[in-house]
Amino acid sequence: MVNLWIIGIIVAVVLLIIYIYNSLIKLRMRVNNAWSQIDVQLKRRFDLIPNLINTVKGYMKHEKKVLEEVTKARASLVSGSMQQKVKASNQITDALKSIFAVAESYPQLKANENFKMLQEELSGTESKIAYARQFYNDSVMQFNEALQVFPKSIFAKIFGFKEREFFATKEKKERENVKVEF
């Protein structure tokens, strides 16, 4: 009878550990998926930039510097650690902003269908990056929280789960300040 009790308790503990392990794995997978989602969008923007440069080049003869900056920032994105990517990504965002700001003074360029399409696609991708980053940070927060809460914290240490880093932006409240009126 006592043996039965002991076996029961061992089984329950093993099941609990399996459950905790699986839930941590699930959370970590979500973080990884979220990160690859950012990557997908960064890649998309990476691919769109040459098209933009080609379209804009003919109109903006006197703005070589702005275009060069975008190209340079794009080149630094190719591959690297997370911090490098974050930095390069923020640089591209800034460089693109200045291209579109300069484009305001070129009415012919603004009327160009191809440019309009690229502008919509790039700003769409820009907000997708922001959303992907938001989802990534949400996932990281949940994962890190799970690693710190007892009793998961004990098993997280035993199984060697490590906390993940947030994807930081320069301006925290960026999204709230942007106001686009039509």
Added chain:
Amino acid sequence: MGIYEEIASNKRRSFFLIVLFFGMVILLGIVLGFYYGSELFGIIFALLIGLIYFLFSWYGGAGTILAMTKAKEATKPKYAHLINTVEGISIAAGLPKPPKVYVIEDSALNAFATGRNPENSSVTVTTGLLEKMNRLELEGVIAHEISHIKNYDIRVMMLASVMVGLTVLLSDFLLRSFLWGNRDRENNGFTLLLIFVGFALAILAPFVGEVIKLSLSRKREYLADASGALLTRYPKGLADALRKIQNDPDPLVDHANKATAHLFISTPFRKTKSSLMKNIFSTHPPIEDRIKRLEAM
């Protein structure tokens, strides 16, 4: 209540609705079978019809709804902005893949989401909404619809529609078979009771079904507002959008009817003066209340 609890509870509700559906089908099979002399035959017959009906609605329900509202799939470049917005917010919500995007040519301001799960879902907006909302307001509306998808509201709502459709169909069938059925059978008390129950069911079922459907829909509007605001991190966007919808003189969507009304972000029919009866049978909570809650966030 967190979003994961809500998803679990919606899956439970869906399961319950499916059980209720087949329970009702079996019950009707028994009644029919008793009336025609073989309960077993009645049950098998009803289950077969019920299963076919269920599979058709499960896999074809969303398509039927889209066809009923005359929604057309949105394409780039014309609707590039709308498609990008939907894709962006579905990334924020962590959906496995972005829902399909549809547009209804209608000057009214409205939108809805449908489908059986996040993998097979769609978001539909009217062209009026696209014209009159700014970027932030459109994001608010889309985030509300994506929340319906993520929370599995779309599944519960679709199953509720299936249930109501079935009760209407079957009660119609029951009444007909009682009116035109076999009258030579002996009329003992039990048969009379069954006929009475059948009649009561036939008369009450559609009514009860409607009330169930409506009470489900109203609570989830608040939750979709809240989780939508969490996606855009900007509750004011949806609040402004709802105010625009409220002040719009043309709330009517031409191809909306009672079967699709509960899907829309705001009720697609003409507004009437508020009253208790209106509250019980309304498909949506009052917009002023939703705006107040969003502004308090």
